[in-house]
Amino acid sequence: MRLNQKVIIITGSCTGIGKAIAKRCVEEGARVVVHGLEPELGADVVQELGPGNAVLHIEDLAQEGVAERLVARAIQTFGRLDAVVNNAALVATSNLHTTDLAFFRHILEVNTLAPFALIKAALPHLKATKGCVLNIGSVNGWSGEPDLMAYSVSKGALMTLTRNLGDTLHREDGVRVNQINPGWVLTENEARRKHEQGFAADWYKDVPAVFAPSGRILWPAEIAAAAVYWLADESGPISGQIVDLEQHPLIGRNPPKN
Template sequence: MRLQNKVIIVTGSTTGIGKAIAIRCVEEGAKVVLNGLEKDLGEEVLNIVGKQNAVLHIEDLAADGAITRLVNLAITHFGKLDAVVNNAAIVASSNLYTTDKDFLRKLLEVNTIAPFTLIKEALPHLEKQHGCVLNIGSVNAYSGEPNLLAYSMSKGALMTMTRNLGDTLNRENNVRVNQINPGWVLTENEAIRKREHGLADDWYKEIPSVYAPSGRILWPKEIAAAAVYWLSDESGPVSGQVVDIEQHPFIGRNPPKNSQTMKEPT
């Protein structure tokens, strides 16, 4: 098992990518601290992985003291901390005209500041284990879709933090920091979001090739499989790296002329 006896915090692990990562980590021999907002969904994940392998902490990471409580839970329950997966995020549509300061601050608080705070709080424990951090970003970090301004800004900042801390913490604390930037992933929340936008329930079965050359989008378990490499000792001393997980080159890709597009009802 590639993560045998490692203790890993996975934020936002009651649904989607975080859930898939937590389940895969346990399959690979790790003990996991689950975190999210939905108690019922969190308990479902806890039952899947087994209560002997995980502990659940339901709390908004933006709440005062939440990060400290999360780290303390890992230490008191499992006795150490080997890795942190910063996955929790708010995905919300906005552009220049619909984004006000309060909305932007909210997204930055959860998507960027909470990961920063968790790294800082966990660092003494990670240093003891020569551990690592894996940040879950987004290909939108590079510029973002037209209606994902605030979200894209938060992920861009997260990527810069990964590059910066990936150098300094590896050099000074023997703690590696890397990042995965997923592309379009079929999570539960993404399926719901598209249906709320007026698309059919089975919208994901016919994705235009401009978005999905393979004929489908990514699954959470595929992101989880990639995460295991960065959390395991197999990645060696590698740090400060950002890896895009998508099925086409996101930057500089020119869609074919007259390509079919996936339009959402207005």
């Protein structure tokens, strides 16, 4: 097993990509702290993974001290900490005209500052296990769709954090920090957003080729499979790297309308 006996905190793992990562990590021998905002969904995930393999922590990442409490939950339950996956994020529509400072600050608080806080809180334990951090970004971090301005900026800042700490923490503490940037992924929340925007229930079955040359968008399990490499010892000394997981060169932007 590629993650045998490793203990991993995965934020935002009650649904979507985070849930898929948690499931794959347990399949590879890890034990996980499942985190999110949905108690019922989180309890279902823990039940599916097995109570001996997972523990649940429900709390908003914008709350003061949540990072320390997540780390404490891992240590109290499993006795060690080997990795952190910063997956949780607020994906909210906004552009220059619809974004005020309070909204922007909240997006940055959850998507950028919360990962920083969790890395900082986890560092003493990650240093002891020569562990790692995997940040889950977005191809939107390179520029972003017009109506994902605040979200895109928060993911761009996360990339800089990954590059900076990937160098610093690796040299000083032996802790690797890397990032994967998923493209368009069919998560529960993405399906709901598209439904709210007026798309048909089966919209994902007919995605234009410019977005999905393969005929479909990505599955959460495919992102999880990629995540395991960065969490496993097989990725060796690689640190400070950012990898885009997408099938076309439209890096975070829609093509212009004719």
